[in-house]
Amino acid sequence: MRALHVITGLGAGGAEQQLRLLLRHLPGTHDVVTLTNPGQVADGLRQDGVRVADLRMAGNRDLGALPRLTRLVRTGRYDIVHTHLYRACLYGRIAARLAGVPGIVATEHSLGDTQIEGRPLTQGVRALYLAGERLGRATIAVSPAVAGRLHRWGVAPHRVHVVPNGVDVDRFAFDAGARATTRARYGLPPDAFVIGGVGRLVPGKRFGVLIEALAQLPDDVRLLLVGTGPEETALEAAARAAGVRDRVVFTGERPHTARTAAAGPDLPALFSAMDLLASPSTDEAFGLAVVEAQASGLPVVHVHCPALDDLPGARRPGDTVRVPCEAASFARETETARTRPPAPRTPARAALHYSIARSAARHLGVYEAALGAAPTPGVNTR
Missing domain, CATH: 3.40.50.2000 (Glycogen Phosphorylase B;)
Structure with a gap:
């Protein structure tokens, strides 16, 4: 399995740390592209042997980043594109669809009751989020609380998989x-x-x-x-x-x-x-x-x-x-x-x-489901 992880930035943050830890425990080939801010976690990923690309996106409305990302996805011939954080989930899902990737998965790390990654949950933010979500095959919620919020927004329950974060x-x-x-x-x-x-x-x-x-x-x-x-x-x-x-x-x-x-x-x-x-x-x-x-x-x-x-x-x-x-x-x-x-x-x-080994196994089950493959025995993605 070849997978590309698209993330908004790679500075020091919980989602960024979690991505690095996860990639240490997942089988297959995993590359990472950051839309902006290739910080400390990018350095750490490279130390781990992960290939990291910086898209050098100028801001939320830098639409020129989309064709660059699409080319990168298409050239890599990935089976899975896995997106992390709000901006990367939107641009990454669109690029993956344009590149014809069969499995598109996103992780929702930071959806609260009133905010997502610090930005207020306005009607516009919510509408854009839902439009992007429909372009993927599955959304991973890091807790049942996040899954419940997604369900209340109208995301179909069969598209949401609860996979808690893992800890080494x-x-x-x-x-x-x-x-x-x-x-x-x-x-x-x-x-x-x-x-x-x-x-x-x-x-x-x-x-x-x-x-x-x-x-x-x-x-x-x-x-x-x-x-x-x-x-x-x-x-x-x-x-x-x-x-x-x-x-x-x-x-x-x-x-x-x-x-x-x-x-x-x-x-x-x-x-x-x-x-x-x-x-x-x-x-x-x-x-x-x-x-x-x-x-x-x-x-x-x-x-x-x-x-x-x-x-x-x-x-x-x-x-x-x-x-x-x-x-x-x-x-x-x-x-x-x-x-x-x-x-x-x-x-x-x-x-x-909350062991990282359990989290990695459940991620693998979500990938297999997104590709339409039979799940690995013993892996529960719910």
């Missing part, structure tokens, strides 16, 4: 040496209690709530914000206004493997440096950072996480707490966590449930 649990195992090294690199005292926030610094992630919570906590508590985005300057200003700027660390865009660690440690090392993962976002499609934190054995305080809600047996892990999106609640739960006796940092049930 061993990679996120707690590492005491990495904890010490990472804390030293970022100026975090060895005895500080460190709250972590992981994700794009955009309004929907609500990281300002954590800054407000930090101002209510003792001086030995620190906040480590992992990621970058347009809200970084505003968050720095909020930290200064709250009098806690010296207690907040912004890592910027983080690398994904030790081999690209010139600018800082990788994501598992950052989780090892934390004592608690806080997720104030009110509108998540899956909650990948929460599951990765659970793989590192971290307790979690969160507002919304479909990945936890969808665990079989409706039993939430005992080391996760759901709270309202308000600073006082995050401050209260942080204070509870920091006064609790230390516990071993072992992977939690949530992380073990």
